Amino acid sequence: xxxRVGLEGYEVMAVHGFYDYEHQAAQPFIFTVWATLExxxxxxxxxxxxxxxxxxxxxDHVMLECERPIRLMEEMAKNVIDIVAKxxxxxxxxxxxxxxQAPLPHPGGLPVIEAIWxxx
Numbered sequence: 001x002x003x004r005v006g007l008e009g010y011e012v013m014a015v016h017g018f019y020d021y022e023h024q025a026a027q028p029f030i031f032t033v034w035a036t037l038e039x040x041x042x043x044x045x046x047x048x049x050x051x052x053x054x055x056x057x058x059x060d061h062v063m064l065e066c067e068r069p070i071r072l073m074e075e076m077a078k079n080v081i082d083i084v085a086k087x088x089x090x091x092x093x094x095x096x097x098x099x100x101q102a103p104l105p106h107p108g109g110l111p112v113i114e115a116i117w118x119x120x
Contacts, residue, residue, distance in 0.1 A: 001039070001040065001041060001042075002036060002037070002039065003036070003037040003040065003043060003049065004034055004035065004036050004037070005034070005035050005037065005049060005050045005051075005052050005055070006032070006033060006034040006035070006052065006055070007031070007032070007033050007052050007055040007056055007059075008032045009030060009031075009032060010030065010031045010032070010033075010055075010056060010059060011028050011029070011030050011031075012028070012029050012030075012031065012059060012060070012063045012064065013026040013027065013028055013029075014026055014027070014029055014063040014064060015027075015069055016029070016063070016069045016070040016071070016076065017069065017071065017099075017102070017103075018071045018072060019103065022069070022103070023069040027099070027101045028099075028100055028101060029063060029073075029076070029097055029098070029099055030097070030098040030099075030100065031059050031080070031095065031096070031097055031098075032094075032095075032096040032098075033055045033058075033059070033080065033084070033093065033094065033095050033096075034093070034094045035050050035055070035084055035087075035090045035092065035093050035094075036090070036091055036092035036093075037049060037050060037089050037090060037091065038088075038089050038090075038091050048089065049089060050084070050087050050089060050090055054084070054087065055084065058080050058083040058084050059080055061083060062076055062079040062080050062083070063076065066079075073097045073099060073111075073113045074113055074115065076097055077095040077097055077113060077114075077115035078115065080095050081093050081095055081115060081117045085117060085119070090119070091118065091119045092116070092117065092118045092119070093116070093117045094114065094115070094116050094117075095114065095115045095117075096112060096113070096114040097112065097113050097114075098110055098111070098112045099111045099112070
């Protein structure tokens, strides 16, 4: 059986972005993270799985505890993946980040990136 653990729609207010002016005031970043676990017929203990709280803590660490603003969402996703991938039971991770207040030439659309990682 395949198991997936996720955290959807987790909003973090943070001062990140490509442009320097984006570092002046917090803006929302919305994360959806899914982790596919190594094959197991059953999971009965928390230490046999990935706690979804660990997903939230990984995002908080990357977004709220960094020393400098992160310019690209791709780097944010990679940093979250680097933390979650330390859990040996995880074989695949998907990180989607939405930036609803990103600067765009005109109104409309939802800027989003998605990164997918697989253990090799």
